Amino acid sequence: GHEKALQNLKQKFQERIIPINSCFSTYAQEKVRLRRAGTPIGEFDLLIGCSAIANSLVIVTNKARGKN
Known part of the structure; x- marks a missing residue:
């Protein structure tokens, strides 16, 4: 059920999931x-940016500065 689906999802994306702790x-x-x-x-x-800093990652976006 739900737990199995969650486990499969975690396994599929384990190299792409960034810990935020x-x-x-x-x-x-x-x-x-x-x-x-x-x-x-x-x-x-802010959370995305700080996650990148903590994990030594670079963020690439097409979001215009100051626009939400």
Whole structure:
């Protein structure tokens, strides 16, 4: 059932799933820094960015700056 489907999904994407536990300290620091600078960004954008930093990854996007 559901558990088997979840296990299959995890197995299929295990090399692509990025853990986020290691990014929470960076997330908190950046959230405060951005807020103090008057340039807060969206919660998910910040989480994605901090996950990339914590895992030494590069983000590639076609999202225009400042547009949500």
